[in-house]
Amino acid sequence: MAFVSNRDPYLNRRVRLKIPVQVMAGTFQAGTEMTITGMSQRGLDLVDDKGNQLLETGMLGYNFFEYID
Numbered sequence: 637m638a639f640v641s642n643r644d645p646y647l648n649r650r651v652r653l654k655i656p657v658q659v660m661a662g663t664f665q666a667g668t669e670m671t672i673t674g675m676s677q678r679g680l681d682l683v684d685d686k687g688n689q690l691l692e693t694g695m696l697g698y699n700f701f702e703y704i705d
Contacts, residue, residue: 650671
């Protein structure tokens with residue numbers, strides 16, 4: 637048995653938020669640039685340049701961001 641790496645084409649892509657996203661700790665403003673760090677049935681996991689995480693974004697759909705790379 638061997639480990640086979642996921643080659644998800646979306647992993648590590650950069651995105652920009654098109655709308656403000658409120659979370660318990662604060663708000664990610666529209667225009668915030670983030671990196672996709674994971675993807676599951678619950679949605680994307682995103683991290684901004686300061687390390688703030690926006691996890692399991694499935695409830696937002698897929699129209700709240702745009703790809704920038």
